[in-house]
Amino acid sequence: MTAAPLVTVIGIGNPYRRDDGAAAAVLQRLATQWSADPRVRLVELDGESVRLVQAWEGSRHVWIVDAVRSGRPAGSIHEVDAAHLADIDDTGKRLGGGHLMGLSEAVDLAGALDLLPTDLRILGIEGVDFDNGVGLSADVDAGVDAAVAFLSLALRDTLA
Numbered sequence: 001m002t003a004a005p006l007v008t009v010i011g012i013g014n015p016y017r018r019d020d021g022a023a024a025a026v027l028q029r030l031a032t033q034w035s036a037d038p039r040v041r042l043v044e045l046d047g048e049s050v051r052l053v054q055a056w057e058g059s060r061h062v063w064i065v066d067a068v069r070s071g072r073p074a075g076s077i078h079e080v081d082a083a084h085l086a087d088i089d090d091t092g093k094r095l096g097g098g099h100l101m102g103l104s105e106a107v108d109l110a111g112a113l114d115l116l117p118t119d120l121r122i123l124g125i126e127g128v129d130f131d132n133g134v135g136l137s138a139d140v141d142a143g144v145d146a147a148v149a150f151l152s153l154a155l156r157d158t159l160a
Contacts, residue, residue, distance in 0.1 A: 004057070004058025004059055005038065005039050005040055005041040005058075005059055006039040006040070006059065006060055006061060006158070006159065007039060007040050007041070007059060007060075007061040007062070007063070007155060007158055007159065008040075008041045008042075008043060008055060008056045008059040008061075008062045008063070008117075009026075009027065009030060009034075009040070009041070009042050009043070009062075009063045009065065009151060009155075010043045010044075010045055010052065010055050010056065010062065010063070010064045010065065011023030011024055011026055011027040011042070011043070011044045011045070011065045011066075012045055012046065012047040012052075012064060012065065012066040012103075013046075013047075013066060013067055014046070015134060016132065016133070016134060017130050017131070017132060017133075018127075018129040018130055018131055018132075018133050018134070018135065018136065018137065019067050019074075019125075019127030019128060019129045019130055019136055019137055019140045020067045020127065020130050021067075021134070021135075021136060022065070022066075022067040022125040022127060022136060022140050022143065022144050022147075023044070023065040023066055023067060023125070024044055025136060025141070025144045026065050026125070026144050026147050026148055026151070027042045027043075027044055027065070029144065029145070029148045030042055030148055030151060030152070033152060034152075034155060037159075039159055040155060040159075041055075041059065043055045047066070047103065049103070049105035049106035049109055050106075050109070052064070052103065052106035053106050053109055053110045053113070053115055056110075056115075056117055056120070057115055059117050060117055060118045060119065061117060061118065061119045061158050062117045062119065062120045062121070063121050063122075063123055063151060063154070064082075064103060064120070064121070064122045064123070065122075065123045065124075065125070065147060065151075066103075066122065066123075066124055066125070067124070067125050067126075067127035067130070067140070068124035068125065068126060068127065069126070069127060069128075069130075070124075070126060072126045073126065073139070074126055074127065074128040074137060074139035074140055074143070075125065075126060075139035075140050075141075075142045075143030075144075075146070076125075076126040076143065077123065077124070077125060077126075077143060077146055077147055077150060078122075078123070078124035078125075078126070079121060079122070079123055079124075079150075080121065080122040080124070081120070081121055081122075082103075082107055082120035082121060082122055083120070103122070107120070123147055123150065123151065125140060125143045125144060125147055126140070126143065127140050128140065
């Protein structure tokens with residue numbers, strides 16, 4: 001039996017809705033550095049709560065990456081501890097991610113089942129264009145690079 005990875009990075013979004021594909025781009029870029037490391041699992045999901053819990057099960061540290069809308073400049077990075085998810089508000093409007101409702105449900109479900117990881121963090125990338133189509137806006141693409149650098153450093157620190 002293979003041991004669960006220490007860290008799971010979950011990307012939520014839809015690459016066919018322009019900037020909503022930011023998380024998928026983060027995972028693709030992280031894969032060049034981390035896919036061979038058995039301590040790290042990279043997972044792309046749609047944000048459905050049960051699949052989120054299943055994806056992080058067994059990991060002690062979890063990062064969830066998603067495109068968000070809060071009114072900040074495109075490409076801005078938002079880091080939130082999931083323990084403070086309720087502070088965003090119960091509709092997710094302060095960060096404005098369409099997937100935050102599923103994430104909130106996943107946190108509640110995992111808590112009830114005693115499946116919450118030790119450390120669960122959200123990394124939001126501010127998007128501006130969520131229309132149908134492929135490709136990220138230039139500012140969001142730069143935000144993806146910043147998110148990859150941020151997560152790579154966090155992974156190195158966690159795995160050290």
